[in-house]
Amino acid sequence: MRVNLKPWIVIAAFAVLVAGGVGCKKKVANPFPDSNAVAGWQKTSDTRTFAAKDLWQYIDGDAEQYISAGVVSTSTSDYKYQGQLEAVIDVYTMGDTVGAKKILETGQSSDAKPMQIGDAGIAYAQSIIFRKGPSLVRIVSYESTPTSAQALQALAHGVEAKL
Amino acid sequence: MDGLKPVPFKTSVRIAMNNRRDFLKTAATGAVILGSQSKLGLAAMLEQPGQHAAGSSKVVVARDPQLHGPDGQLDEKRVQALLDRAIHSYTGIERPTDAWKHLIPAGKTIGLKVNGLGGKGISSHLALVLAICERLQQAGVKPGNIVVWDRNARDLEACGLTINTDPGKIRVFGSDVSGFEDQQSSFGSARIKLSKILTHECDMVIGVPILKDHSGAGVTFAMKNMYGVIDRPQDLHAGGCNPGVADLNCIPTIREKVRFTIGDAMTSVCNGGPGFHPEHLWQPNALIVGEDRVAVDHTAWQVIEKQRAAKGLPTLEAAGRPPRYITTAADAAHLLGTNDPNRIHLLEV
Numbered sequence: 261m262r263v264n265l266k267p268w269i270v271i272a273a274f275a276v277l278v279a280g281g282v283g284c285k286k287k288v289a290n291p292f293p294d295s296n297a298v299a300g301w302q303k304t305s306d307t308r309t310f311a312a313k314d315l316w317q318y319i320d321g322d323a324e325q326y327i328s329a330g331v332v333s334t335s336t337s338d339y340k341y342q343g344q345l346e347a348v349i350d351v352y353t354m355g356d357t358v359g360a361k362k363i364l365e366t367g368q369s370s371d372a373k374p375m376q377i378g379d380a381g382i383a384y385a386q387s388i389i390f391r392k393g394p395s396l397v398r399i400v401s402y403e404s405t406p407t408s409a410q411a412l413q414a415l416a417h418g419v420e421a422k423l
Numbered sequence: 424m425d426g427l428k429p430v431p432f433k434t435s436v437r438i439a440m441n442n443r444r445d446f447l448k449t450a451a452t453g454a455v456i457l458g459s460q461s462k463l464g465l466a467a468m469l470e471q472p473g474q475h476a477a478g479s480s481k482v483v484v485a486r487d488p489q490l491h492g493p494d495g496q497l498d499e500k501r502v503q504a505l506l507d508r509a510i511h512s513y514t515g516i517e518r519p520t521d522a523w524k525h526l527i528p529a530g531k532t533i534g535l536k537v538n539g540l541g542g543k544g545i546s547s548h549l550a551l552v553l554a555i556c557e558r559l560q561q562a563g564v565k566p567g568n569i570v571v572w573d574r575n576a577r578d579l580e581a582c583g584l585t586i587n588t589d590p591g592k593i594r595v596f597g598s599d600v601s602g603f604e605d606q607q608s609s610f611g612s613a614r615i616k617l618s619k620i621l622t623h624e625c626d627m628v629i630g631v632p633i634l635k636d637h638s639g640a641g642v643t644f645a646m647k648n649m650y651g652v653i654d655r656p657q658d659l660h661a662g663g664c665n666p667g668v669a670d671l672n673c674i675p676t677i678r679e680k681v682r683f684t685i686g687d688a689m690t691s692v693c694n695g696g697p698g699f700h701p702e703h704l705w706q707p708n709a710l711i712v713g714e715d716r717v718a719v720d721h722t723a724w725q726v727i728e729k730q731r732a733a734k735g736l737p738t739l740e741a742a743g744r745p746p747r748y749i750t751t752a753a754d755a756a757h758l759l760g761t762n763d764p765n766r767i768h769l770l771e772v
Contacts, residue, residue, distance in 0.1 A: 316657035317659070319540075320540050320697050321638055322638050322696075322697060324660060325638050348542065369694065369734070372702070384701065387700070388470055400701060401701070404495070404534060404701075
């Protein structure tokens with residue numbers, strides 16, 4: 261009887277591995293919209309990715325709070341809207357949703373406005389932060405223009421769709 | 424500005440310096456006086472009556488409320504005037520060229536350690552770097568003897584700078600080009616390798632940090648800027664960067680060569696730093712200038728606290744991240760300067 265079950269165990273284990281593999285693929289899926297995938301937005305740099313241990317190279321002391329919240333990796337890329345408004349997208353892949361939630365809820369200022377995006381999000385005049393599953397996304401523009409808030413929202417939804 | 428125009432990148436770096444041997448020889452014979460009040464280029468100024476109250480460290484906070492226009496854009500033309508006012512107030516010497524000659528040793532290579540880590544929105548301003556370079560050259564420093572530097576090309580580009588290693592022009596490059604010393608330097612908790620830009624290229628360094636809140640250290644300004652001159656800054660972030668910042672600044676080469684701060688507080692973040700968080704951005708429209716790095720940082724801390732209070736944010740102490748390294752830097756084991764308000768001669772102009 262035990263001998264007869266072995267193939268099933270092997271098949272089950274294989275199925276788990278395949279499922280796990282699919283899960284891994286989803287984790288490393290590229291969340292960055294291509295140029296013009298979101299109207300008016302051009303991707304202007306290569307995507308840089310930092311493992312948790314190397315995150316200091318990108319954000320120095322800020323790395324500590326992400327590491328303590330369980331960040332696994334961080335990817336970043338620059339964008340430009342209609343050739344003028346510059347922005348940067350950071351995607352923090354956390355170990356779980358709890359880590360993403362913790363970061364989102366830290367350091368919000370009184371002018372934060374809730375935004376319907378992902379599992380939860382907030383918007384400021386020049387930035388949007390939202391979480392979806394274990395991903396925490398931060399989009400920041402370097403200036404504020406009459407159209408920047410709307411343009412950032414469109415870009416944020418472009419990222420959300422790829423997560 | 425000569426040397427800051429876009430030029431082809433050259434991989435060969437000028438390591439040898441005409442004056443380096445002379446400087447090291449001077450240092451080795453003990454002629455360079457160490458300590459919080461180093462006195463090579465500043466000797467004449469410090470000994471002038473009225474420049475410093477007895478036993479105190481002078482810090483100048485120069486402000487220009489019109490530095491940023493109603494549209495929030497920096498009026499770059501006003502930066503030179505603000506710098507001149509700050510240096511005039513610090514030295515007591517009206518003519519900028521003369522004032523700068525008192526600040527810098529003649530015939531030496533001067534480094535400007537900027538800070539571009541926060542990215543484009545919160546990095547040392549190009550306009551300030553240009554203004555300093557202008558005055559250095561007027562004071563007799565050859566363009567090739569000015570090195571504007573930071574960790575790497577990306578940080579420098581965040582400041583609006585273009586990489587240049589042509590020795591005939593102002594040089595702009597990072598430690599990613601120069602590399603780091605093979606030999607470790609150490610003091611207390613700091614066991615680090617120094618950038619060869621600091622050890623080989625520069626005789627004196629002027630820190631040009633940008634004022635920021637820091638999620639670990641509380642505040643990053645003059646002393647914390649030195650995390651950008653070493654190979655593994657992440658190793659010194661424990662305990663709110665305390666005693667890491669103080670220990671690092673006690674490394675002899677840093678202590679001896681980094682002699683003056685022209686702190687960029689034209690734009691700052693009062694929370695969420697050291698990265699760019701536009702929701703916490705504000706314009707102090709100020710430069711914070713001084714030789715005593717501890718006094719400068721103590722002063723900068725108060726600027727951050729004032730803005731945090733205005734925004735209804737808790738004090739850094741209440742937020743759990745007071746910049747304890749400032750107190751440590753002033754203690755008997757470090758003696759990098761003073762954090763005693765009674766011994767800081769604060770001049771707000």
